[in-house]
Amino acid sequence: LKKRVPVPKEPTELTELSTVFNTLLDKLEDQFEREKSFVANASHELKTPITALRGHLNLLKRWGKHNPKVLKQSLQAMDIEGEHMQRLVHQLLKLAQSTNPIGITRQQVRVESVIADSIKQLKPILNNKKIIMNVNSSVEVIGDPNQLRQVTNILLENALKYTNEGDTIEIYLSESRDKDCAVFSVSDTGIGIPTGEKSRIFERFYRIDKARSRKTGGTGLGLAIAKEIVDNHNGYIEVDSTIGIGSKFSVFLPLPGGTTEKNSE
Numbered sequence: 001l002k003k004r005v006p007v008p009k010e011p012t013e014l015t016e017l018s019t020v021f022n023t024l025l026d027k028l029e030d031q032f033e034r035e036k037s038f039v040a041n042a043s044h045e046l047k048t049p050i051t052a053l054r055g056h057l058n059l060l061k062r063w064g065k066h067n068p069k070v071l072k073q074s075l076q077a078m079d080i081e082g083e084h085m086q087r088l089v090h091q092l093l094k095l096a097q098s099t100n101p102i103g104i105t106r107q108q109v110r111v112e113s114v115i116a117d118s119i120k121q122l123k124p125i126l127n128n129k130k131i132i133m134n135v136n137s138s139v140e141v142i143g144d145p146n147q148l149r150q151v152t153n154i155l156l157e158n159a160l161k162y163t164n165e166g167d168t169i170e171i172y173l174s175e176s177r178d179k180d181c182a183v184f185s186v187s188d189t190g191i192g193i194p195t196g197e198k199s200r201i202f203e204r205f206y207r208i209d210k211a212r213s214r215k216t217g218g219t220g221l222g223l224a225i226a227k228e229i230v231d232n233h234n235g236y237i238e239v240d241s242t243i244g245i246g247s248k249f250s251v252f253l254p255l256p257g258g259t260t261e262k263n264s265e
C-alpha cells in the first residue's frame with residue numbers, strides 16, 4: 001500500500017505542503033514503475049534474438065559440419081537475429097538520448113531542409129517507391145536539427161515499411177491557420193492502422209503485427225522515440241488512418257514567438 005504523509009484537516013500551509021509532497025511521491029512512483037516495465041520489456045526483447053542465436057549455434061555444433069543445408073539456414077538465421085539485436089540496441093540508445101533533455105541543442109531549424117536531408121538519407125531503401133514533398137510555406141522552428149531529422153526518418157521509414165511496391169508517400173509542410181505552429185505530415189497509401197490501436201502505437205515496444213514488424217526490421221521503438229522528441233520540442237504528434245487506405249502522421253511544432261511557444265516557456 002502507498003505510504004503518504006497525512007494531510008492535516010485544517011487548511012494551513014502544512015496542508016498545502018503535504019499535498020504537494022504526496023503528489024510528488026505519486027509522480028516518482030509512476031516514473032519508477034514506468035522505468036521498471038521499460039527495463040523488463042527491453043530485456044525481453046533482447047532475450048528473443050539471443051535465444052534464437054543460441055538455438056542455431058547448437059544446431060551448427062551438432063549438424064553444421066555434415067549437413068550443408070543446416071549450415072546455410074542457421075548462418076542465415078543468425079545473421080538476421082544479429083542484425084535485429086543491433087537495431088534494437090541502436091534504437092534503445094536513441095531512446096535514451098531523446099529522453100535526456102541535456103545535450104539537446106536549441107537553434108533555428110528550417111524544417112524543409114530537415115525533410116530534404118531525410119529523403120536523401122532514405123534513397124537507398126526506396127525500392128520503387130516515391131516520396132513527394134509539398135511545401136506550402138517554408139517554416140523555421142527552434143530545436144535540435146539532428147533529433148528532428150530522426151522524427152522525419154522514423155515517419156518516412158514507417159511509411160516505406162508499410163506500403164506496397166510503386167506506392168507514393170507524400171509530405172506536406174505548412175504553417176497552421178492561426179500561424180502559431182509548423183505542421184508537417186507524412187501520408188502513405190499503405191496497410192493502415194486499426195482504430196483501437198492508434199493510441200497504443202506510440203508506446204515503447206508496441207507493434208500491431210509482431211511477426212510482420214519483425215520481418216521488416218521493426219523494434220516497436222520508432223514512434224515512441226519520435227513522440228519523445230516532439231514532446232521535448234513542446235509539440236505534438238497525431239495519426240489519422242484507415243485500414244487498407246493508408247495513414248497520415250502529422251507533427252505540430254511551435255513557431256518561434258507563436259502563442260504555443262510562449263505558453264510553453
Ligand code: ADP
Pocket residue numbers: 154158159161162188190191192193201202206207208209213217218219220221222223224247
Ligand atoms: P516498428 O519498428 O515496429 O515500425 P514503430 O514504433 O515505428 O515500430 O511503430 C509501431 C507500430 O505502428 C508498427 O509496428 C506498425 O504496426 C504501426 N505503424 C507505424 N507506422 C505505420 C504506417 N505508416 N502504416 C501502418 N502501420 C504503421
